[in-house]
Amino acid sequence: MPEGHVIHRLANTLNEDFRGKDLQVTSPQGRFAAEAALLDEHSIARAETFGKHLFVDFDIDHPEHIVYIHLGLIGTLRFEPLEDYWGQMRLRIATDTQAANLRGPQFCRLITDAEMQAIVDRTGEDPLRADARPAELWPRVKRSKRSIGSLLMDQKYFAGVGNIYRAETLFRLGVSPFAAGSSLSTELFDEIWADLVHLMRIGVERGRIDTVRDEHLPEAMGREPRKDDHGGEVYVYRRAGLPCYVCGAPIMEKVMEGRNLFWCPSCQQR
Structure with a gap:
């Protein structure tokens, strides 16, 4: 299972390369298709990490607007060229030049602010966060x-x-x-x-x-x-x-x- 620094690096890349851009959001595998359709052609407001939990907040006017990702033991989120279209992709977030491709996660859900807070509340202190206590x-x-x-x-x-x-x-x-x-x-x-x-x-x-x-x-x-x-x-x-x-x-x-x-x-x- 990836350790916390890996998840923070993923959030950093999403914020640096994907945030604020119009995105093509799909679920090639189909298991996240309805949720991806809500997010398609919208942009990322912020990606944030607490421990091994990754939250990708989209700028849509909908109660469920945060993609919650936990990679688990075999999950990967890779930043790849657009032509790298392979494997069972649960979620694909694409710009004009690259895609963030999620494969095999333990969790990939669309959640509300309150649901995100509930996950954060039961998570410990993250040494990589400035607000750790x-x-x-x-x-x-x-x-x-x-x-x-x-x-x-x-x-x-x-x-x-x-x-x-x-x-x-x-x-x-x-x-x-x-x-x-x-x-x-x-x-x-x-x-x-x-x-x-x-x-x-x-x-x-x-x-x-x-x-x-x-x-x-x-x-x-x-x-x-x-x-x-x-x-x-x-x-x-x-x-x-x-x-x-x-x-x-x-x-x-x-x-x-x-x-x-x-x-x-x-x-x-x-």
Whole structure:
């Protein structure tokens, strides 16, 4: 499932390349045809992201005017040339030069302002949003007996944070993923939040997840660059059994709530 930086990049592109233009909106697959007909020949007023939820607000005078998209595990939203017309496209938003083609989403719905607000209200704090409220999230984390590794993956707490950012932030700060939220200090929570903001902003800028500090980059260590579908340089994610770049101990892997958790037992003692 795409992590939050990917969804923010999609919203940024929609705002930069599609907003304010007359658009051709269709549903080649047919499952969103009636809704697409309402939006056709209208323009996007704003695209906005909360965690992994993407909302595309159209300038139509209709109660349901917001396209709500959640990509889920297999969904994609790609910006492609007009001639790239392939696959099962649930939604196609086209300008004169390019199209935003949505395939295989978990959700693609036309909703009202109130329905959007209800989704936002049950979503946690997004490190990529300027209006995020970590001070309101902290008491909830402090009250929880769940592990910080579990809480970081809970979208009702940390919106947009996925498996990679979870593993990498905890490693970079030396935090055990098994430490209970209630055991964290205010200072440590602030460090976790600040590192998520830092790393996820890099993800938005580069379009990939890079978490490795300069002294551990391939050229600094004389090692081969990482080769993985997700791209970017990381410390522990998908490196089970390989030596830690910092201490040399083998990286560990364990399933936590249905997702593979990666960590260094030597470095992550906090």
